[in-house]
Amino acid sequence: xxxxxxxxxxxxxxxxxxxxxxxxxxxxxxxxxxxxxxxxxxxxxxxxxxxxxxxxxxxxxxxxxxxxxxxxxxxxxxxxxxxxxxxxxxxxxxxxxxxxxxxxxxxxxxxxxxxxxxxxxxxxxxxxxxxxxxxxxxxxxxxxxxxxxxxxxxxxxxxxxxxxxxxxxxxxxxxxxxxxxxxxxxxxxxxxxxxxxxxxxxxxxxxxxxxxxxxxxxxxxxxxxxxxxxxxxxxxxxxxxxxxxxxxxxxxxxxxxxxxxxxxxxxxxxxxxxxxxxxxxxxxxxxxxxxxxxxxxxxxxxxxxxxxxxxxxxxxxxxxxxxxxxxxxxxxxxxxxxxxxxxxxxxxxxxxxxxxxxxxxxxxxxxxxxxxxxxxxxxxxxxxxxxxxxxxxxxxxxxxxxxxxxxxxxxxxxxxxxxxxxxxxxxxxxxxxxxxxxxxxxxxxxxxxxxxxxxxxxxxxxxxxxxxxxxxxxxxxxxxxxxxxxxxxxxxxxxxxxxxxxxxxxxxxxxxxxxxxxxxxxxxxxxxxxxxxxxxxxxxxxxxxxxxxxxxxxxxxxxxxxxxxxxxx
Amino acid sequence: xxxxxxxxxxxxxxxxxxxxxxxxxxxxxxxxxxxxxxxxxxxxxxxxxxxxxxxxxxxxxxxxxxxxxxxxxxxxxxxxxxxxxxxxxxxxxxxxxxxxxxxxxxxxxxxxxxxxxxxxxxxxxxxxxxxxxxxxxxxxxxxxxxxxxxxxxxxxxxxxxxxxxxxxxxxxxxxxxxxxxxxxxxxxxxxxxxxxxxxxxxxxxxxxxxxxxxxxxxxxxxxxxxxxxxxxxxxxxxxxxxxxxxxxxxxxxxxxxxxxxxxxxxxxxxxxxxxxxxxxxxxxxxxxxxxxxxxxxxxxxxxxxxxxxxxxxxxx
Numbered sequence: 027x028x029x030x031x032x033x034x035x036x037x038x039x040x041x042x043x044x045x046x047x048x049x050x051x052x053x054x055x056x057x058x059x060x061x062x063x064x065x066x067x068x069x070x071x072x073x074x075x076x077x078x079x080x081x082x083x084x085x086x087x088x089x090x091x092x093x094x095x096x097x098x099x100x101x102x103x104x105x106x107x108x109x110x111x112x113x114x115x116x117x118x119x120x121x122x123x124x125x126x127x128x129x130x131x132x133x134x135x136x137x138x139x140x141x142x143x144x145x146x147x148x149x150x151x152x153x154x155x156x157x158x159x160x161x162x163x164x165x166x167x168x169x170x171x172x173x174x175x176x177x178x179x180x181x182x183x184x185x186x187x188x189x190x191x192x193x194x195x196x197x198x199x200x201x202x203x204x205x206x207x208x209x210x211x212x213x214x215x216x217x218x219x220x221x222x223x224x225x226x227x228x229x230x231x232x233x234x235x236x237x238x239x240x241x242x243x244x245x246x247x248x249x250x251x252x253x254x255x256x257x258x259x260x261x262x263x264x265x266x267x268x269x270x271x272x273x274x275x276x277x278x279x280x281x282x283x284x285x286x287x288x289x290x291x292x293x294x295x296x297x298x299x300x301x302x303x304x305x306x307x308x309x310x311x312x313x314x315x316x317x318x319x320x321x322x323x324x325x326x327x328x329x330x331x332x333x334x335x336x337x338x339x340x341x342x343x344x345x346x347x348x349x350x351x352x353x354x355x356x357x358x359x360x361x362x363x364x365x366x367x368x369x370x371x372x373x374x375x376x377x378x379x380x381x382x383x384x385x386x387x388x389x390x391x392x393x394x395x396x397x398x399x400x401x402x403x404x405x406x407x408x409x410x411x412x413x414x415x416x417x418x419x420x421x422x423x424x425x426x427x428x429x430x431x432x433x434x435x436x437x438x439x440x441x442x443x444x445x446x447x448x449x450x451x452x453x454x455x456x457x458x459x460x461x462x463x464x465x466x467x468x469x470x471x472x473x474x475x476x477x478x479x480x481x482x483x484x485x486x487x488x489x490x491x492x493x494x495x496x497x498x499x500x501x502x503x504x505x506x507x508x509x510x511x512x513x514x515x516x517x518x519x520x521x522x523x524x525x526x527x528x529x530x531x532x533x534x535x536x537x538x539x540x541x542x543x544x545x546x547x548x549x550x551x552x553x554x555x556x557x558x559x560x561x562x563x564x565x566x567x568x569x570x571x572x573x574x575x576x577x578x579x580x581x582x583x584x585x586x587x588x589x590x591x592x593x594x595x
Numbered sequence: 596x597x598x599x600x601x602x603x604x605x606x607x608x609x610x611x612x613x614x615x616x617x618x619x620x621x622x623x624x625x626x627x628x629x630x631x632x633x634x635x636x637x638x639x640x641x642x643x644x645x646x647x648x649x650x651x652x653x654x655x656x657x658x659x660x661x662x663x664x665x666x667x668x669x670x671x672x673x674x675x676x677x678x679x680x681x682x683x684x685x686x687x688x689x690x691x692x693x694x695x696x697x698x699x700x701x702x703x704x705x706x707x708x709x710x711x712x713x714x715x716x717x718x719x720x721x722x723x724x725x726x727x728x729x730x731x732x733x734x735x736x737x738x739x740x741x742x743x744x745x746x747x748x749x750x751x752x753x754x755x756x757x758x759x760x761x762x763x764x765x766x767x768x769x770x771x772x773x774x775x776x777x778x779x780x781x782x783x784x785x786x787x788x789x790x791x792x793x794x795x796x797x798x799x800x801x802x803x804x805x806x807x808x809x810x811x812x813x814x815x816x817x818x819x820x821x822x823x824x825x826x827x828x829x830x831x832x833x834x835x836x837x838x839x840x841x842x843x844x845x846x847x848x849x850x851x852x853x854x855x856x857x858x859x860x861x862x863x864x865x866x867x868x869x870x871x872x873x874x875x876x877x878x879x880x881x882x883x884x885x886x887x888x889x890x891x892x893x894x895x896x897x898x899x900x901x902x903x904x905x906x907x908x909x910x911x
Contacts (some may be wrong), residue, residue, distance in 0.1 A: 405641060
């Protein structure tokens with residue numbers, strides 16, 4: 027039996043549970059079986075398709091921004107169009123791409139598998155959260171078609187609530203879209219928390235959870251606790267804009283700074299919704315390609331939880347110049363510095379994991395190492411921004427833009443692509459062209475640094491963000507940055523080509539092409555409908571290479587393994 | 596060490612009493628970051644180079660517990676972080692509290708113009724003239740949406756929030772002209788919402804105040820009007836080139852002395868009285884087709900309004 031060798035350590039509870047060894051694609055076909063599916067893997071793949079389409083849309087808007095900024099004055103669009111384009115870039119990338127990218131797409135696919143479960147705790151809720159996401163995406167699209175939204179993705183009041191800005195209904199549609207998308211996020215969070223608590227296979231205790239699961243758990247907690255605040259805030263904004271209810275607009279007796287408090291009370295924790303799952307992926311990749319347990323496993327796991335908690339206490343650092351009280355400013359600055367601790371703990375533990383490892387520089391590993399490099403830059407520049415007197419100078423300049431792109435793109439997006447390469451064989455059952463994938467990686471990496479290193483310098487020299495036009499002294503750096511954006515574009519395009527070619531004609535993948543000890547690699551690629559032929563019993567942790575059998579770490583096809591070592595089967 | 600050289604040219608010129616401390620801290624954090632980055636990434640690269648997988652290698656047993664190491668790198672950075680917090684907060688408090696006796700100016704921000712009211716009561720668009728070595732306090736308010744007052748060379752920034760006053764202060768240390776930016780997104784011409792702070796000697800400042808409501812030496816009334824038309828950002832919304840497309844507001848070439856159709860019917864003769872009213876009370880008589888353009892009031896001295904009128908008269 028092909029699967030026998032795969033689950034040697036993951037001993038069967040009951041042989042009668044054995045199901046078919048058909049993969050989940052073969053289980054049923056036709057579009058109808060996809061759109062009403064309750065299988066977490068199919069839902070994950072539908073999410074994956076949606077977030078990648080959103081990424082491409084957001085990316086096109088990013089390129090339009092960079093083309094416009096190639097030279098001073100009008101290059102390809104007028105100021106109002108530019109303002110809409112950067113709003114759409116931000117809103118799409120944040121709400122339609124990054125937030126659902128890792129948890130909803132990769133998380134949905136992998137979480138039940140690594141837990142040894144057949145599905146998530148609430149499969150119907152899972153499907154519903156996907157359709158709520160689709161509804162939100164359609165509403166966002168509607169806002170573009172029926173009018174213009176030029177408020178920035180932050181929807182700051184009173185700009186966003188005054189009726190002479192943008193077109194009245196479009197802003198309501200866009201904030202409505204974000205409101206709806208929030209519910210998708212909440213439901214995914216609830217589902218994952220329940221799944222992690224209740225659906226772990228026998229032997230899968232908390233200290234054996236893959237770090238990706240710990241990160242997903244911390245993320246889900248934030249999604250459930252913080253997202254309702256965003257929903258309330260946007261609802262109030264819609265009420266103000268639609269019915270003249272005075273909450274944020276001083277002309278109606280409201281307080282514009284209150285909106286910023288509400289907004290960042292969600293949106294700062296949301297930064298951790300975006301980065302934590304990425305950190306989880308990096309932990310998985312580094313363990314696999316160093317063939318070692320993650321150094322300081324519990325510290326890395328707990329640092330995710332610490333980040334999730336601290337993330338709730340630092341929203342005011344977005345508002346150092348806003349006119350909030352000096353005392354709040356002091357407290358928020360102090361708390362902000364604490365965030366550096368768990369972030370640093372993660373980075374140092376990853377580097378320590380490499381020590382005496384057996385390192386393989388496959389494409390996913392390149393992305394994970396790039397994460398360490400870029401996230402370090404993103405994190406260290408955060409120190410400058412947390413320091414009050416220095417932040418006053420840098421706030422709302424390109425320095426901040428560069429900082430959060432190093433964290434969100436250099437961090438999350440690199441981790442997401444790393445994870446996509448890493449789990450691609452598991453998800454599709456196909457291998458991809460390693461050489462081309464590495465070329466795409468290097469183009470992306472170089473392009474990213476060209477784009478955003480220049481923005482640090484621009485920003486500290488005083489170039490404000492969200493500027494359609496700029497003064498002559500910034501022209502050179504803007505050009506440099508724009509060239510970088512195109513290099514990124516080429517890298518991403520090449521990456522898409524690599525994946526498309528793999529999906530169409532790539533060679534078949536063995537169950538465990540990387541020779542990983544992770545649980546998801548102990549089933550077929552792609553997995554069967556309920557993930558394992560029978561419920562597995564976990565007898566070791568996902569990084570216990572020294573406890574894994576040779577069969578479990580074998581990177582070829584099981585048939586070949588049995589042929590080469592007949593005594594083992 | 597009270598000065599760290601800016602070898603990568605990361606910061607603009609330092610021209611206020613606040614700037615040196617901010618710059619020192621920026622450079623200090625920058626170099627600490629460089630050291631930490633080199634250590635982290637360097638170590639990573641060394642490990643990657645040294646510990647490559649070899650064919651046939653068996654997985655090694657994991658090392659023992661490293662609790663001490665974990666605790667060290669969890670808690671040791673706290674010292675550095677506490678220090679950064681302290682230094683940053685010290686600078687922030689310095690920047691937050693204006694010294695007693697500072698020269699006070701009222702600043703009004705509106706889409707998309709900065710208006711500075713001098714102690715004399717005169718209002719000047721887009722230009723703040725202040726004496727060097729004198730603490731200056733700005734009391735700011737907004738007529739419409741959020742704006743933010745930013746002068747990179749002074750290292751100061753403060754949001755201007757509708758419905759409340761916010762203040763910022765600086766003491767310029769060098770004579771010169773410095774750029775003011777709006778750094779809170781405020782719509783169409785956000786990037787055009789610029790102004791200048793001109794730092795002059797006390798003597799020049801006295802002369803400036805004396806001559807503030809007359810045409811500058813060597814300029815005719817109409818030339819001064821043209822200058823005021825630009826400095827009050829009238830050009831942001833009103834084009835004056837022949838045949839230019841209408842902006843947010845009507846094109847003003849050739850309108851003086853003509854009858855203008857109004858929103859809600861009727862016409863008005865574009866004479867000095869009408870121009871004056873349109874500047875001081877823009878919503879009183881709106882030209883047809885511009886009902887949605889919400890121009891805010893510009894409170895200008897009569898000599899300035901007359902100069903602008905004289906300039907508009909020259910546009911045929």
